[in-house]
Amino acid sequence: MTETTTPTDQRRVPKDREALYADIEDARTRLGDTVDEIGQRLDVRTRLKGATQRVGRKRSVLIGGAGLVAVAVVGLVVLSRRRKGHDE
Numbered sequence: 001m002t003e004t005t006t007p008t009d010q011r012r013v014p015k016d017r018e019a020l021y022a023d024i025e026d027a028r029t030r031l032g033d034t035v036d037e038i039g040q041r042l043d044v045r046t047r048l049k050g051a052t053q054r055v056g057r058k059r060s061v062l063i064g065g066a067g068l069v070a071v072a073v074v075g076l077v078v079l080s081r082r083r084k085g086h087d088e
Contacts, residue, residue, distance in 0.1 A: 013020070040046070
């Protein structure tokens, strides 16, 4: 592929027609991907739904962890009282 430089913007422009069409198609594809990504970032409803699901999972883990800690504390208190009862 032979390329030439344009004096205004110094970009390389392909001389043959097929290469030019391939470059245009590539640019269209990249532009379409960019538009899709911007659309996803601006889709507040979907982003909010995802954030809500993440918070729900974290809340479940925190509640489970708090329950485990509560059971451990109660167990330690019970063991401590039993040992005091045997020592007296």
